Amino acid sequence: MLTQFGREIWIADGPAVATGGFHYATRMAVIRLSGGGLLIWSPIKLADSLRAEVDALGDVRYLVAPNSLHHLFLDDWRRAYASAKLYAPPGLRKKRKDIDFDGNLGDAPVGEWAGEIDQVLVPGNLITAEVVFFHHKSGTVLFTDLIQQFPDDWFSGWRAIVARLDLMVGPEPRVPRKFRNTFVNRRAARAALTRILAWPAEKVLMAHGTPIEEDGRAFIRRAFRWLTG
Structure with missing residues (x-):
């Protein structure tokens, strides 16, 4: 079910x-x-009810995978919206050779949404290169996996121990240790973060975690304090 998150932006949570x-x-x-x-x-997974809600908002023109890990349902959406353009982040074309992408996501906004959505590529990580977006009208920064937070009871057994050590659970969304430790080019990551912090962020949205609805820029500074020192 779609929930309005701000001006001209809606979110929906799907199955795990x-x-x-x-x-x-x-x-x-x-x-x-x-x-x-x-x-x-x-x-996320495309259900009939979700498709009806999306169609009520307008025509789907762009499908965006923000990093090379978030691609599982792209093909379903591509079949449902054949005229939509698909955009791939670094590394995804090689992983999903079965999908014909229309363009690549990089360090500058695509022309079709330039002026309304800004973007920064956060490079230098061995797990994935993530494209972080900023939606001007709602003041929302969109992270994907670089910032995460799960409920305390989401994991059990040994997985709960790993999640706690990885900083995947806690009082506030944080950058997991696995991402912190796999930044092999921290200078490039800091340069990207400087650009992200220049955005007038009010809110922060992430794929896995409680959305931040005020003081977004201050939150991002706290989340990346390990990187900036």
Whole structure:
């Protein structure tokens, strides 16, 4: 079910998916551009009820995978919205050779949404390169996996221990240790973060975690204090 998160942006939570022995909740965002077209960020499982809600908002024109890990449901959306353009982050074309992408996501906004959505590529991580977005009208920064937070009781047994050590659970969303430890180019990551912190962020949305609805820029500074020192 879609929930409005701000001006011209909606979110929907989907079923959990399993990867690496862990189950992850899923979340997507729908952004309506000034021309009425919709951009779908990190598409979740497409159910008939969700499709009806999305169609009521406008025409789906862009399908965006923000990093190379969030691609499981792209093909379902591509079949449902054959005229929509698909955009791939670094590394995804090689992983999903079965999908014909229309363009690549990089360090500058795609022309179709430039001026309404900004973006920064956060490079230098061995797990994935993530494209972070900023939606101007709602003041929302969209992270995917770089910031996470799960409920205390989400994991059990040894997985709960690993999640706690990895900083996946806690009072506030944080950058998991596995991402902190796999930044092999921290200078590049800091440069990307400087650009992200220049955005007038009010809210922060992530695929796995409680959304931040005020003082977004201050939250991002806290989340990345380990990187900036």
